Amino acid sequence: MNNVPKLFLMSFPRKRESTVDARLPRPVLQTVQDGRGHDKDKPLSEFQLHLRDFNKNRPAVACVWVLGVLYAGALFADFIAPYSFKDEDRSYSYCPPSRIQLWHDGKISRPFIYGTKLTYNDLHARVYVTDQTQSYPIRFFYRAESYRWLGLIPFSRHLFGVDAPSRIYLFGADARGRDVFSRILYGAQVSLSIGLIGVAISFSLGLLIGGIAGYYGGWLDNILMRLCEMLMMVPGFYLLLALRAAVPDNFSSLQVYCAIVVILSFIAWASWARIIRGMCLSLREREYVLAAKTMGVSDFKIILVHLLPHTFSYTIFAVMLSIPGYILGESGLSLIGLGIQDPYASWGNMLTDAMSIVRIQFAPWILVPAFFIFITVLCFNIIGDTLRDCLDPMLIGLLPTKQNVKSSIVGKSAGDLTLDQKRSIKSTENPKS
Amino acid sequence: MLFELHNVKKYFRLRSQSLLGPAQIVKALDGVSFSLKEGATFSLVGESGSGKTTLGRLMAGLYAANGGDIFFNGSDIRRLTKPQYRDFRRGVQMVFQDPYSSLDPRFTVERIMNEAFTLEKQVRMDERRRRIQEILDRVRLPQDILLRYPHEFSGGERQRLAIARALLCRPKLVILDEAVSSLDVLVQEEILKLLANLKKQFGLTYVFISHNLRVVAKISDKITVMYQGKIVETGSVGEVVRNPLHPYTQELLTAAMDYKLRHDGRAWALPSDGKGVDHGNGHWAMNIQ
Amino acid sequence: MTPDLLRIEHLSVSLTDTPEKRIIDDVSFSVPPLSIVALVGGSGSGKTTMGLSILRLLSPALNIETGQIIFKGEDISQAGQQRMNELRGKEIGMVFQDPLQALNPVFTIGFQVGEVLKRHTFLNAEQIKKRTVDLLAQVGLDDPARAFRSYPHELSGGMRQRAMIAQAIAASPSLLIADEPTSSLDVTLQAKILELFKSLRDHFKLSVILITHDLGVVAHAADHVVVLDHGRVVESGKVQDVVHHPRHAYTQQLMKTLKV
Numbered sequence: 001m002n003n004v005p006k007l008f009l010m011s012f013p014r015k016r017e018s019t020v021d022a023r024l025p026r027p028v029l030q031t032v033q034d035g036r037g038h039d040k041d042k043p044l045s046e047f048q049l050h051l052r053d054f055n056k057n058r059p060a061v062a063c064v065w066v067l068g069v070l071y072a073g074a075l076f077a078d079f080i081a082p083y084s085f086k087d088e089d090r091s092y093s094y095c096p097p098s099r100i101q102l103w104h105d106g107k108i109s110r111p112f113i114y115g116t117k118l119t120y121n122d123l124h125a126r127v128y129v130t131d132q133t134q135s136y137p138i139r140f141f142y143r144a145e146s147y148r149w150l151g152l153i154p155f156s157r158h159l160f161g162v163d164a165p166s167r168i169y170l171f172g173a174d175a176r177g178r179d180v181f182s183r184i185l186y187g188a189q190v191s192l193s194i195g196l197i198g199v200a201i202s203f204s205l206g207l208l209i210g211g212i213a214g215y216y217g218g219w220l221d222n223i224l225m226r227l228c229e230m231l232m233m234v235p236g237f238y239l240l241l242a243l244r245a246a247v248p249d250n251f252s253s254l255q256v257y258c259a260i261v262v263i264l265s266f267i268a269w270a271s272w273a274r275i276i277r278g279m280c281l282s283l284r285e286r287e288y289v290l291a292a293k294t295m296g297v298s299d300f301k302i303i304l305v306h307l308l309p310h311t312f313s314y315t316i317f318a319v320m321l322s323i324p325g326y327i328l329g330e331s332g333l334s335l336i337g338l339g340i341q342d343p344y345a346s347w348g349n350m351l352t353d354a355m356s357i358v359r360i361q362f363a364p365w366i367l368v369p370a371f372f373i374f375i376t377v378l379c380f381n382i383i384g385d386t387l388r389d390c391l392d393p394m395l396i397g398l399l400p401t402k403q404n405v406k407s408s409i410v411g412k413s414a415g416d417l418t419l420d421q422k423r424s425i426k427s428t429e430n431p432k433s
Numbered sequence: 434m435l436f437e438l439h440n441v442k443k444y445f446r447l448r449s450q451s452l453l454g455p456a457q458i459v460k461a462l463d464g465v466s467f468s469l470k471e472g473a474t475f476s477l478v479g480e481s482g483s484g485k486t487t488l489g490r491l492m493a494g495l496y497a498a499n500g501g502d503i504f505f506n507g508s509d510i511r512r513l514t515k516p517q518y519r520d521f522r523r524g525v526q527m528v529f530q531d532p533y534s535s536l537d538p539r540f541t542v543e544r545i546m547n548e549a550f551t552l553e554k555q556v557r558m559d560e561r562r563r564r565i566q567e568i569l570d571r572v573r574l575p576q577d578i579l580l581r582y583p584h585e586f587s588g589g590e591r592q593r594l595a596i597a598r599a600l601l602c603r604p605k606l607v608i609l610d611e612a613v614s615s616l617d618v619l620v621q622e623e624i625l626k627l628l629a630n631l632k633k634q635f636g637l638t639y640v641f642i643s644h645n646l647r648v649v650a651k652i653s654d655k656i657t658v659m660y661q662g663k664i665v666e667t668g669s670v671g672e673v674v675r676n677p678l679h680p681y682t683q684e685l686l687t688a689a690m691d692y693k694l695r696h697d698g699r700a701w702a703l704p705s706d707g708k709g710v711d712h713g714n715g716h717w718a719m720n721i722q
Numbered sequence: 723m724t725p726d727l728l729r730i731e732h733l734s735v736s737l738t739d740t741p742e743k744r745i746i747d748d749v750s751f752s753v754p755p756l757s758i759v760a761l762v763g764g765s766g767s768g769k770t771t772m773g774l775s776i777l778r779l780l781s782p783a784l785n786i787e788t789g790q791i792i793f794k795g796e797d798i799s800q801a802g803q804q805r806m807n808e809l810r811g812k813e814i815g816m817v818f819q820d821p822l823q824a825l826n827p828v829f830t831i832g833f834q835v836g837e838v839l840k841r842h843t844f845l846n847a848e849q850i851k852k853r854t855v856d857l858l859a860q861v862g863l864d865d866p867a868r869a870f871r872s873y874p875h876e877l878s879g880g881m882r883q884r885a886m887i888a889q890a891i892a893a894s895p896s897l898l899i900a901d902e903p904t905s906s907l908d909v910t911l912q913a914k915i916l917e918l919f920k921s922l923r924d925h926f927k928l929s930v931i932l933i934t935h936d937l938g939v940v941a942h943a944a945d946h947v948v949v950l951d952h953g954r955v956v957e958s959g960k961v962q963d964v965v966h967h968p969r970h971a972y973t974q975q976l977m978k979t980l981k982v
Contacts, residue, residue, distance in 0.1 A: 049580065286534050287529040287530075287531060287534045287535040288534065288535055288536055288537040288540075290490070290493075290495055290527070290529065290535075291527065291529065291535055291536075291595075291598070292537075292548060293494075293495055294493050294494065294495065294522065294525070294526055294527050295522065295526075295548055295549055295551050295552065295598075295602060296518075296519065296522040296523070296551050296552040297548065297551050301551075306537055309539050310539065391539075480908040480909075480910060480911075481879065481908055587765065587766075588765065615905075617764045617765050617935040618764075618935055618936055618937065618976060618979045619764050619975060619976065619979065620764070620765075621979070622978075622979050644908045644909055645909055646909070647938070684910060685909060685910065687913075688909040688910045688912065688913040689909045691942060692912065692913050692916055692938060692939065692941075692942035692943065693913055693917075693942070694910060694913050694914065694917075698910050698913075698914060
């Protein structure tokens with residue numbers, strides 16, 4: 001994947017403007033060296049062209065990196081987190097975040113933290129006192145509690161840690177003294193994946209069924225839509241309670257949750273299917289669909305490549321907006337005891353702890369999961385917006401054509417326009433004149 | 434005979450107005466008989482609602498007839514074997530009216546062209562590329578457009594792309610459904626000239642559907658006039674233009690040539706038996722009711 | 723000699739961002755009262771932009787660089803929006819190419835025509851309805867009462883075009899701009915609509931600017947013709963002169979397409 005270094009570099013702001021003049025044609029060739037060291041123009045594939053267009057939008061690329069960091073954190077949670085998600089120590093309940101010290105006696109030293117001790121003041125409130133006599137260096141690749149990465153590979157090194165009895169709390173501790181930072185990482189495993197799985201299932205089904213119903217029409221359409229309506233009639237809350245009761249008792253909390261999300265997404269597809277079907281009903285009369293039929297393209301292929309991609313402007317946004325819906329819905333489920341239960345961590349789960357204003361007042365770090373949810377949702381939205389722009393053909397190829405091509409191919413009066421100009425003209429002028 | 438239609442009927446059912454009432458039926462084609470010989474340019478003329486588009490789409494295999502028989506190269510198109518079906522699909526191609534919607538706006542030109550090879554999957558990439566290059570040459574489009582999107586071209590160029598796509602399948606018959614009606618007059622001329630050239634080069638047969646007799650008279654050999662789902666007149670171009678027999682044909686002619694109306698645009702009743710008079714030289718006209 | 727209804731003098735319209743790129747380049751022509759003037763050109767010649775700039779309906783990406791648009795003695799090229807709103811509909815009406823797109827699909831024809839009357843006249847609802855039905859009959863709709871109640875998609879193409887024309891002339895303007903009014907119609911309907919324009923000129927006492935790409939339409943319906951090519955006027959004059967003795971190569975090319 002030789003695009004990775006390019007992606008990495010492109011996400012940092014560059015000082016100089018792009019050398020590609022906006023009035024020049026959208027380059028579709030890439031100069032490569034062939035075996036003998038001569039430059040050759042190699043045409044880029046469509047995917048590479050879309051990738052390049054995506055890369056031009058730096059906020060979106062930055063968001064991809066942020067999400068990449070979050071997902072990497074989730075993947076390597078066992079390694080990065082100093083403590084397990086259930087590792088509690090009540091003597092550090094609601095401990096504020098540890099301050100990492102870099103100076104000792106006026107000199108730079110390796111990072112360390114001071115010891116903290118829990119005391120109570122006159123009002124019986126908790127106060128943590130820093131004991132500057134004890135310093136605990138932060139050790140990297142620290143050997144601590146062993147774990148099995150991905151449930152398979154046994155490992156016992158963590159990225160960093162401190163010796164007992166001190167504990168390092170990068171984001172502070174919760175009521176039971178569990179490290180919020182570690183729980184964020186373990187929670188990411190659940191929260192980030194559940195959204196994707198749920199959306200993947202419900203949208204695949206919705207697109208497929210909606211596409212089939214919209215394309216064929218007639219009795220098939222009728223049956224499928226009545227099925228959708230039946231599924232939509234089911235009241236969600238009672239369904240959840242019923243499902244919870246139906247799931248076997250010996251499932252762990254995590255397995256219960258997965259089962260519920262899977263079942264919910266099998267019902268959520270109904271509303272998407274209706275909308276997609278409406279779009280496909282009008283799209284199937286388009287002449288390019290008829291042309292494909294005359295060339296012998298099979299029905300399924302027509303639905304897949306001609307009809308469904310034209311629903312993307314709606315679909316991508318709907319997908320991007322419903323992923324956070326799953327994340328937030330999960331916290332609601334945890335509240336009524338149907339989601340991830342203690343001691344397992346998920347971002348929504350951790351937020352139920354933060355529902356009391358009193359606690360937030362004196363331990364504000366328990367709101368950190370909200371920040372991560374916000375960042376995730378923001379990134380998905382920005383990426384979704386940019387993806388939609390990249391995939392929309394009307395917005396891509398609007399850079400003018402080469403000057404050396406015969407003038408007949410230049411789109412007449414619109415030949416030298418930039419994207420914004422063309423977009424604003426198109427809104428009033430009829431394309432035929 | 435390339436194509437033969439016998440008493441073909443096509444009805445469309447509209448949704449009924451009331452819950453239990455009978456559904457309205459639109460008789461798009463009401464007993465049409467038609468035969469095509471290889472090598473000529475046939476024209477189907479008529480206004481919207483005459484059934485000419487329906488007939489064209491029926492011949493392209495996009496609709497199924499409700500009655501009558503249709504034969505392509507001697508085989509009934511309702512009972513085609515797999516290889517016959519493939520020959521039919523490749524043998525009959527269509528160029529549509531609106532150059533803005535006959536090419537999928539999400540497809541690059543390369544993908545549009547490659548779609549034409551759906552029934553010839555065994556053709557290798559280099560052979561495909563060669564054929565695409567050749568066809569782009571013939572329709573006089575430059576070679577470097579493969580990665581561009583349809584909306585980057587003007588109307589005339591898009592029609593050329595549509596024609597190129599149709600010709601990639603090496604068809605015998607090309608149905609042009611109002612292919613030049615949405616273009617400027619000068620661009621129309623260019624495309625018509627191109628079509629005439631391609632016909633000679635590839636040995637094609639054209640069915641040219643239009644509502645404008647002026648355009649039709651320039652390029653076709655035989656004209657068929659349709660009205661309310663029936664054929665009301667048919668004959669060679671010279672005959673029909675010089676001596677239109679049915680009043681509806683006369684109406685179309687004066688409207689196209691003089692932008693006036695001869696009979697004030699009134700409706701004509703057609704005899705249900707569809708009988709007409711043959712005036713020799715292949716010139717036939719339906720009786721007036 | 724009666725003064726011209728509309729005079730375009732050295733009008734140039736260009737892109738706001740790149741003023742060197744001109745859509746309309748130094749165009750001058752005039753529209754006398756009670757005449758049909760045709761603006762002919764291929765795509766990209768700027769004829770639609772010409773029509774829109776008279777009514778100042780250009781998108782923000784285009785602007786009038788130089789020149790004057792003198793309507794009944796008043797230069798409206800720099801007039802404010804309020805003045806333009808008074809003129810649009812009341813003095814200058816516009817008919818667009820595709821009636822399905824130009825008419826609002828969720829309102830009846832009667833409502834849309836009535837809207838114009840409500841804006842520009844002081845008639846009450848009863849009178850508006852009567853006048854609307856009259857108008858629909860005058861533009862040639864067979865059952866005006868039924869058309870009054872219908873939605874645009876319930877009418878056929880020709881009837882829709884007539885309804886749009888009725889909407890444009892409702893407030894009795896003196897100038898009608900028709901942007902490719904017959905391009906989406908069949909030949910017989912085209913002939914009828916051209917007849918309608920001629921009768922509007924004679925009975926409604928208005929001038930028509932007919933924007934088209936078809937010289938045949940021009941030859942049979944217009945009195946004067948202005949031929950545009952890439953934003954410039956290449957030929958203009960009385961229809962008989964231009965059609966029978968075209969001087970510019972572009973006009974001659976257009977005339978060739980008329981031969982069968």
